[in-house]
Amino acid sequence: MRRRVPRWCAALGALALAVLLPQPGQAAADDPITLSTDGQITDRVGALQGRTAEVTTALNRLYDARHLQLFVAYVNGFSGRSPQDWANATATRSGLGRQDILLAVATHDRQYAVSADQDSGLTQAQLDEVSSTAIEPALRQNDWAGAAVGAAGGYDAVLAGRPVTAPAITPGTADPGGGTAASNGAADLWIPVGVVAAAGLVVLYAVRRRRAAAADGAAQPAGPGRRPAGAPAGTRPGRHRCPSWTRRPGSCWWPPTTRCAPAGRTSASRRRSSATRPPSPSPKPSTTPTAS
Template identity: 65%
Template sequence: MGWLVLPAAGPARADDPVELSRDGQITDRVGALGDRAGQVEDALDRLYDEQRVQLFVVYVSDFSGRSGQTWSDETADRNGLGQDDVLLSVATHDRQYAYSVDVDSRLTDADLRDVAGTAIEPALRENDWAGAAIGAADGYASVLAGRPVTAPAITPGPADPGTGDSGSTGARDFILPVAVVAGVGAVGVYAYARRKRRTTTRTTPAATGWGRGAGAGGAPEPPTPLPELDAQAKQVLVDTDDAVRTSEEELGFATAQFGEEAAKPFTAAVARAKDELTQSFRLRQQLDDAFPEDDATRRRML
C-alpha cells in the first residue's frame, strides 16, 4: 500500500503552483535559506557546469492542499521546465517535499531514489533547508558522473521558517515523496498534460511520515488503524473525483484547440482514470454495505 498525503487544513491555495524567480534558480517564499543562499547557488552552478543540468529549488509554506508531486508538476509546467531541468519543491510548514524530472532525463528512477535517500532527506530531517538543495545538486552531479552519492554536512535550521518558530520538529513528521517525472506529450504546447509520473514506487510503508520506517528497537511500526485508513481512503476518493472532472474539462479545451487526433493519448488516459475511479467507488460501496468484511479484507480493499 502506498502512503497517502491528505489536503492541508486551513485556507486553500495559500501557495499555489508559483512562478519561479527570474533572478536565478532559487525561489524562497519563506526565507528558508537565510544567509546560505550563496552556498546553494554555488552548488547549482557546479551541477550545471559539470552536467548541463539545471536544478530549480522552491521553498513554500505548503502545497495548497495538493499532493507534493501534483504541485511540483504544475509548477514545472507553469514555468516551462524541460528535459535537462529538475525541480525540487519543499513545503516547510507542512513538512512535505517532491521532485519533478523530465521523462527523458538522464537521471534514472534509481538515481533519484539514491540522491533522495542519501543527500536530500538527511538534511530535511534536521531542518537543513539549504543542505537539502546542496545535497540534491551535488548528488545529481555525482550519479550522472558515475560517482557515489555522499551525505551532506548538516547545519540544522529553524523548524518552520517564515513563522519565527525555531523549535525542533522531528524528522518523523516529514513526508517522503513519490518520484515524479515529467513527460512532453503529443500536444507539446499544452502544458497541463505535459508532465506525468514515471514510477509509482513507494519507499516507505503506508501512511507513515518520512523517517518512520521502524519503531523502537528497529521493529516495524504498527499498521495504520483501520478508522484512519478508512478516512484517508474517503478523502482521496473525493480528491480524485475532483481531479478527473477537472481533467475532463481541460481535455475539452485541448481537443477544441488542437483536434481530436492530437488529444487522443490524453482522451485515453482520462477514460482509463474514469474507469479505475468507478471501480474504486464500487469498492467503497461494498465496504459500506450491510455485510461487513473481516479486518484483513477491509484493509486490503482500502
C-alpha cells in the same frame, strides 16, 4: 437629487475589497507558482537564512559539470495537493525543459518532491537514491539549504557513476515561514463569513432608509414644494415662477396660488390693479349763451 453614500458604507466596501484581494505572502505561496526569473532559487519563506550564495554555488557547479539545471522552491505548503502533483504543476507552469529539475520543499507542511523530465538522463532509481541519501537527511534536521546543496552534489555523482554521499548537516529553523499556511486556512473560513455579514449590513441599511423615506412622504402634508397625494405621475412641485407654457394641460401640476402665463408673457401682465380705472370723459363745452 442624488443621495450621498454614507462614509461607513464606503469604508465597509473598501474593507471587503481589501479582505478579498490576495495579500503578499498568503495563499499565493501555497498554490502552484511561477518560479523566480532571477536565478534558480525561489524562497518565499526565508528558508535559506543567509546561505543563498552557498546554494547558488552548488547549483552552478552542477550546471557547469552536467548542463543540468536544478531549481529549488521553498513555500509553506502545497495547498492540499500531493507534493508530486504540486511540483509537476509548478514545473509546467514555469516552462521547465528536459534538462531542468525542480526540488520543491514545503517547510510548514514538512513535505517535498522532485520533478524531473523523463528525458532528463536520470532514472527513477537514481532520483530515489539522491532523495534518500542527500536530501531527506538534511530536511529532517531543518537544513533547508543543505538539502539543495546535497541534491546538486547527488545528481552530479549519479551521472558520473560515483556513490552519493550525505552532505554536512547544519540544523536550522523548524518553520521559517512562521506558519503562514495554517493562518491562511483560518482566513479562508472567516473571509466568506465577513463578506456575507457586510452585505447583510448594507442591505439592512438600504431597507431602513427606504422605509423611513416612505413614512416621511406619507406623513408630510401637501403644500408648496410637494406633489399632493393623487396628483398625476410625472408632475413636479410648483415654483412661484413659470418660465414658459410648453407643457400639455394636465401634464404638470402647479399650486393654486400660482398663475402661469403663456410663453412670452409674464404673470404680472395678467394682473389688473384695482386702482387703475379708465379715464373719465372730458366735460362738453357749454352751449348756454352768455350775457352780454
